[in-house]
Amino acid sequence: xxxxxxxxxxxxxxxxxxxxxxxxxxxxxxxxxxxxxxxxxxxxxxxxxxxxxxxxxxxxxxxxxxxxxxxxxxxxxxxxxxxxxxxxxxxxxxxxxxxxxxxxxxxxxxxxxxxxxxxxxxxxxxxxxxxxxxxxxxxxxxxxxxxxxxxxxxxxxxxxxxxxxxxxxxxxxxxxxxxxxxxxxxxxxxxxxxxxxxxxxxxxxxxxxxxxxxxxxxxxxxxxxxxxxxxxxxxxxxxxxxxxxxxxxxxxxxxxxxxxxxxxxxxxxxxxxxxxxxxxxxxxxxxxxxxxxxxxxxxxxxxxxxxxxxxxxxxxxxxxxxxxxxxxxxxxxxxxxxxxxxxxxxxxxxxxxxxxxxxxxxxxxxx
Amino acid sequence: xxxxxxxxxxxxxxxxxxxxxxxxxxxxxxxxxxxxxxxxxxxxxxxxxxxxxxxxxxxxxxxxxxxxxxxxxxxxxxxxxxxxxxxxxxxxxxxxxxxxxxxxxxxxxxxxxxxxxxxxxxxxxxxxxxxxxxxxxxxxxxxxxxxxxxxxxxxxxxxxxxxxxxxxxxxxxxxxxxxxxxxxxxxxxxxxxxxxxxxxxxxxxxxxxxxxxxxxxxxxxxxxxxxxxxxxxxxxxxxxxxxxxxxxxxxxxxxxxxxxxxxxxxxxxxxxxxxxxxxxxxxxxxxxxxxxxxxxxxxxxxxxxxxxxxxxxxxxxxxxxxxxxxxxxxxxxxxxxxxxxxxxxxxxxxxxxxxxxxxxxxxxxxxxxxxxxxxxxxxxxxxxxxxxxxxxxxxxxxxxx
Numbered sequence: 001x002x003x004x005x006x007x008x009x010x011x012x013x014x015x016x017x018x019x020x021x022x023x024x025x026x027x028x029x030x031x032x033x034x035x036x037x038x039x040x041x042x043x044x045x046x047x048x049x050x051x052x053x054x055x056x057x058x059x060x061x062x063x064x065x066x067x068x069x070x071x072x073x074x075x076x077x078x079x080x081x082x083x084x085x086x087x088x089x090x091x092x093x094x095x096x097x098x099x100x101x102x103x104x105x106x107x108x109x110x111x112x113x114x115x116x117x118x119x120x121x122x123x124x125x126x127x128x129x130x131x132x133x134x135x136x137x138x139x140x141x142x143x144x145x146x147x148x149x150x151x152x153x154x155x156x157x158x159x160x161x162x163x164x165x166x167x168x169x170x171x172x173x174x175x176x177x178x179x180x181x182x183x184x185x186x187x188x189x190x191x192x193x194x195x196x197x198x199x200x201x202x203x204x205x206x207x208x209x210x211x212x213x214x215x216x217x218x219x220x221x222x223x224x225x226x227x228x229x230x231x232x233x234x235x236x237x238x239x240x241x242x243x244x245x246x247x248x249x250x251x252x253x254x255x256x257x258x259x260x261x262x263x264x265x266x267x268x269x270x271x272x273x274x275x276x277x278x279x280x281x282x283x284x285x286x287x288x289x290x291x292x293x294x295x296x297x298x299x300x301x302x303x304x305x306x307x308x309x310x311x312x313x314x315x316x317x318x319x320x321x322x323x324x325x326x327x328x329x330x331x332x333x334x335x336x337x338x339x340x341x342x343x344x345x346x347x348x349x350x351x352x353x354x355x356x357x358x359x360x361x362x363x364x365x366x367x
Numbered sequence: 368x369x370x371x372x373x374x375x376x377x378x379x380x381x382x383x384x385x386x387x388x389x390x391x392x393x394x395x396x397x398x399x400x401x402x403x404x405x406x407x408x409x410x411x412x413x414x415x416x417x418x419x420x421x422x423x424x425x426x427x428x429x430x431x432x433x434x435x436x437x438x439x440x441x442x443x444x445x446x447x448x449x450x451x452x453x454x455x456x457x458x459x460x461x462x463x464x465x466x467x468x469x470x471x472x473x474x475x476x477x478x479x480x481x482x483x484x485x486x487x488x489x490x491x492x493x494x495x496x497x498x499x500x501x502x503x504x505x506x507x508x509x510x511x512x513x514x515x516x517x518x519x520x521x522x523x524x525x526x527x528x529x530x531x532x533x534x535x536x537x538x539x540x541x542x543x544x545x546x547x548x549x550x551x552x553x554x555x556x557x558x559x560x561x562x563x564x565x566x567x568x569x570x571x572x573x574x575x576x577x578x579x580x581x582x583x584x585x586x587x588x589x590x591x592x593x594x595x596x597x598x599x600x601x602x603x604x605x606x607x608x609x610x611x612x613x614x615x616x617x618x619x620x621x622x623x624x625x626x627x628x629x630x631x632x633x634x635x636x637x638x639x640x641x642x643x644x645x646x647x648x649x650x651x652x653x654x655x656x657x658x659x660x661x662x663x664x665x666x667x668x669x670x671x672x673x674x675x676x677x678x679x680x681x682x683x684x685x686x687x688x689x690x691x692x693x694x695x696x697x698x699x700x701x702x703x704x705x706x707x708x709x710x711x712x713x714x715x716x717x718x719x720x721x722x723x724x725x726x727x728x729x730x731x732x733x734x735x736x737x738x739x740x741x742x743x744x745x746x747x748x749x750x751x752x753x754x755x756x757x758x759x760x761x762x763x764x765x766x767x768x
Contacts, residue, residue, distance in 0.1 A: 108493045112390040172725045242554045243547065257547070259498060266466070266496070 001065060001292060002133055002303060005208040008216045010138035013145040014281065015200070015220030016227075020148075021282030022100050023193040023228050025275055027250035032184045033241050034170050037232040042185040044225030047194020048218055053349045054201050055214050060356050062210045066201040067293040073356050080297060082348065087293040089344050090199060091310070094286035095317035096332065098122060101279035102318065103325050104249055109272065119318050126284050127311035130291055131304055134206055137284055144277045152227070155270050156234070158258045164238035188333065191341035193228075194221065198345050202289035248325070287314060398461035401438065401524040404509030405485055406474035411444040413477070413485070415451040417463060418513040420522065436577055437521045440514045448488040465495045470524050471546065472502055472565070474509040478595065478602035486553075489546055497546040500528055503595045503602065505564035507571065514575035515567050515589055527589060531563060534591055539624035540611045541591045556732045557717020559598055561614065564605060566592040596711050598736075604709055606702060613702035616695070617661055617714045619646035626667070628690040631674045638671035639691055639752065650719040652727055657720045659744045661703075663695060669755040675763040684752045692748040699746050712739040 006014075029039035061069035066086060071079030102119045110118060129137050159165065174181070197217070204213055235250040238257060247253040252271050259265040291310055295303035322328035404416035417440065424435040441458050445451030455463060471489070473482055489495050504512040513523070520526040534541045541563040552560040567587055573579050574587035593607040594614060606614055615621050621644045627635035644665035651658045669678065669687070677683050706713050717735045721728040731738050 111493060168722065171722050175725045239547075240551050243551060253497075256496065257498060265498075 001205065001296060004134040004206050006135060006138040006206050008207060008209055008212045010142060011203075011207055012216050012220045014138060014141045014203075014285065015197070015217055016224045017141055017145060017148065017278060017281040018199070018285050019193050019197070019221060019224035020227055021193065021278040022097050024231050024251055024278060025104060025249060026100060027232070027235065027244075027247070028192060028228070029184055029189050029232065030245055030250070031188070032181055033175070033245065034172075034236055035174060035181055036236060036244075037170075037229050038174075039181050039185045039189045040225065040229045040232055042181065043189025043194050044221065044229075046185065046190040047197060047225070048221055050190075050195055050345060050349070051197050051217060051221060052214075053353050054198055054204075055217065057349065057353055057356060058201065058204045058213060059210070060360055063205055065203070065205055065292060065296060066198075067296045069356075070352065073352050073359065083293065083297050086344065087290050087297065089340060090202075090286050090290040090293065091314060091317065092321070092340070093196070093199075094283045094290060095314045095321055096328075096336075097279060097282045097286065098314060098318040099321060099328055101275065101283070103328065104252075104275060105272075107248070107325070108252065108268070116315075116319060119315055122279070122283065123311045123315045125280065126287055127307050129280075129284050130288050130311075131307045134203070134288065137281075137288065141281060144281070148274060148277055151270055151274055155255060155258075155267070156230075158260060158264065158267065159234060159238060159254065162258050162260050164254070164257055165234060166240075167237055169237050169240050170233065187337050191337045191345055192332075194225065195341055195345035197221065198349065199285055199289045201349075202292055203285070248329075283314075287311070290314075392462060392464070396461055397464040398459055400463050400465050400468045401522060402470040402472060402513045402527075403465075403468055404472040404474070404504070404513035405448070405477060405482075406504075406509045407477040407480060408444045411451070412446045413448060413451050414442060414444045414510065415448065415455070416510040416513045417441045417443070417452075417455055417459070418524065419459070419463075420467075424521075436516065438516070438523065440510075440575070442510065448485050465492065468495060468499050469528050470502065471499050472504050472509040472512045473562075474504050475506065475564075475602065476508070478503050478562075478597075481599070481601045483553075483600035486546065486550055490550060497550075500531060500543055500545050501549055501562050502527065502531070502565045502591075503562050505566045505592050505595070505605070507567045511567050511571055511574060512565055512589065515587060516575060516577065516579050517589060518580055518583075518585055523589065527565065530589075530591060535615070535620060535622065537623050538612070539615045539621040540594075540608065542594060542615060542618070542620060552715070553597075553600060555715070555718060556735055557712065557719075557721050557728070558715035559596065559711050559713050561713050562595045562597065563591055564593045564595050566590055596706070596709060596713055598709075598711050603711060606705060609698045610702040610705060613698040613700075614706070614713060616644070616663060616699055617646060617648065617703070619644075619648075621646075621665075625670065626691050626694050628687065628694055630672075630676060630687075630690075633674045636672065636674040637669065637676065637687060639667045639687070640670045641665045641667040641750075642753070648714065648716065648719050650716065650723040652720075652724045655727065657716075657723070657727070657731075657738070657742055659716045659719065659742055661699065661744060661746045662749065663699065663747070664749045664751070665695070666751045666753050667691065668753055672761040672763065675761065675766070677760060677764070678755050679759055688750045688752045691750045691752070695750065696746050696748045699748070700744075703744050703746070707740045707742075707744075710736045710740045712736065716742065716744070 029036035032039045061072065067083035070083050074082065098119055101122060102115045105118050106113060106115055207213060231251060235254050236244050238254050239247065239250060243253065244250050252268060255271045256266065256268050258267050291303050291307055294306060322331060398419045400417050401420050402418040406414040408414040419439050419441065421435060421437055421439050424437045441455055443451045443455035443458065445454050452463060490497055515523055517523045517526045520529065531541055531543045535543055542561055544562050549560050552558040567574055568590050569587035571587055579585050579587055593605040594611045595602050596604045596606065612624060623641060625638055625640045628637050630636040644663060647662045649660045651660065712735065716739060
């Protein structure tokens with residue numbers, strides 16, 4: 001851990017940027033057709049419940065990150081193994097998001113540039129940010145939060161004024177009942193993006209007012225959740241269900257439909273700007289958590305030394321985790337939630353909380 | 368010195384990354400495709416005509432640029448659209464660039480055989496915009512359409528796209544349909560796509576000749592001509608004139624048009640022009656069978672009276688309203704009947720049934736074409752006569768005294 005302290009507003013901003021990150025880009029819950037927005041809201045509710053677990057754990061051990069208190073809770077040996085697995089989990093996720101980001105750019109505008117080059121440039125920026133420390137990342141977050149909201153508001157108004165939104169596309173609501181929606185919520189939206197809040201178990205100790213943690217984090221989750229819901233509703237309303245399902249990047253399709261007075265059109269660059277910012281923060285936070293976790297587990301005094309080598313690992317992992325985009329998405333929807341998200345986001349934290357509860361009660365009884 | 372060297376090395380190593388010239392395309396190396404004409408091919412499946420803008424001859428520089436033709440058309444063929452586009456490289460010196468393509472023209476022959484094979488290429492390509500509008504070259508080939516030169520608008524493409532817009536606003540007998548719209552209604556089980564037809568009228572032989580630009584009444588010109596009905600991606604028929612307008616009316620796309628009514632025993636004596644119109648289509652289920660309600664509300668002004676009439680009397684206005692309503696209703700009913708005869712639900716009634724009763728829809732959706740032809744459709748028109756221009760009663764009233 002480095003010596004850094006961030007304000008609660010900075011944490012709030014980081015959470016919003018992180019949660020919206022790639023969720024807005026790839027579009028979530030598309031399998032639920034016109035009810036995708038319901039799965040987002042349900043996912044948000046579930047995500048808040050999950051976060052309460054993480055917050056409780058944090059309040060038991062407010063000064064150390066997950067990789068440290070996991071050792072205090074389960075003992076040194078098991079704790080270290082679990083901590084190490086968490087580090088790998090965070091690294092894998094940052095590589096995943098990096099791949100998402102690179103795939104999008106190569107399919108849309110940089111159609112003949114190799115993925116390696118685009119990802120390498122992004123990794124360089126991220127390694128630099130992490131090298132500079134968490135306070136810097138938080139400050140950059142504040143800056144870009146304003147930018148993202150300006151773009152989002154402008155984009156929202158342009159979509160409205162172009163007359164793209166046809167609310168009847170959202171009907172009939174609940175055509176196939178609740179079952180498929182619950183399935184998609186538990187398998188997809190709960191874990192991505194809301195369950196990914198577990199990366200903040202590594203970052204919460206930096207908050208200068210630990211008491212505010214619940215208010216700030218849940219506030220940030222709700223704001224980003226509502227933003228994603230609005231974006232999903234607009235996507236469905238302006239694309240219609242079939243096109244919404246066929247688009248790998250629904251928001252891009254929506255934005256490229258904007259046409260106002262025959263000269264404000266082809267605004268894909270808005271989306272690209274957002275993508276850079278959102279992708280940057282999501283990858284950076286995952287990467288930072290992985291770096292801090294490693295230095296914490298192996299007792300390194302200065303985490304900065306491992307930034308660059310770990311950046312290289314992520315870069316090559318992002319290229320090798322899948323051989324094509326279809327494989328990448330299939331893994332993300334089928335394998336990752338069951339074998340990675342559920343254990344790391346839900347099962348392990350719940351187990352930790354139960355053990356921590358009994359340990360701390362024992363302590364209190366002794367005192 | 369060491370510091371300086373390190374800095375120099377760093378800057379130098381960043382240089383190739385920052386230049387952003389991975390696959391740069393200079394403007395002078397690009398050929399901007401403005402319109403794409405796809406025909407049934409002779410040797411291959413498709414004959415494709417690329418209408419390319421000739422930038423030097425379009426710019427509005429005074430005196431200059433008037434010399435040559437504003438467009439150049441290249442032809443190529445292939446069994447798929449992409450193959451045809453790549454084959455074009457044999458003939459075009461520049462790289463074809465599609466981001467500014469505004470119009471897709473499909474030949475009638477190809478349309479009759481089915482056009483499903485061309486749409487995925489257009490939708491999938493990241494450079495091609497799905498907001499590109501589609502028209503069918505009626506009674507002619509797509510190639511003839513994209514080679515025709517036009518006056519007033521230097522670029523034939525902007526003539527067609529502007530005209531689609533204007534005639535939707537002023538006349539209501541054409542529809543702007545872009546690639547997204549087409550595919551959306553294509554995959555929908557409760558709606559069939561429509562595409563406006565365009566024809567080259569006049570002497571087709573000189574349509575692509577600069578002579579055509581030297582006369583005020585051009586010998587060959589482009590004109591919108593009816594709306595084509597599609598089923599399963601195949602053109603199955605045309606609706607023309609006021610029937611086309613009826614269809615546009617049901618689709619809630621009419622903003623301006625005109626209606627003639629008889630008055631005082633004189634035919635087409637009064638003309639009114641609707642200003643605003645709003646159509647609501649809803650479905651009801653009765654005895655397990657869907658029924659469709661079409662309600663058209665329109666506001667209009669009187670634009671012409673060629674007989675004596677007392678329009679200062681609100682009762683007379685009410686009578687005019689009633690007659691206008693009847694005329695519109697008959698036009699709409701006629702097109703609905705025609706669509707029902709052809710078993711082609713161009714109005715999206717099926718989608719309304721889907722909204723009204725998803726369960727029933729699941730049962731009947733695969734048989735909707737049949738069901739549609741037997742579905743009862745009720746049309747209600749609510750016309751409102753608002754104003755009558757800058758005169759009260761017409762001069763005819765004084766003539767007859």
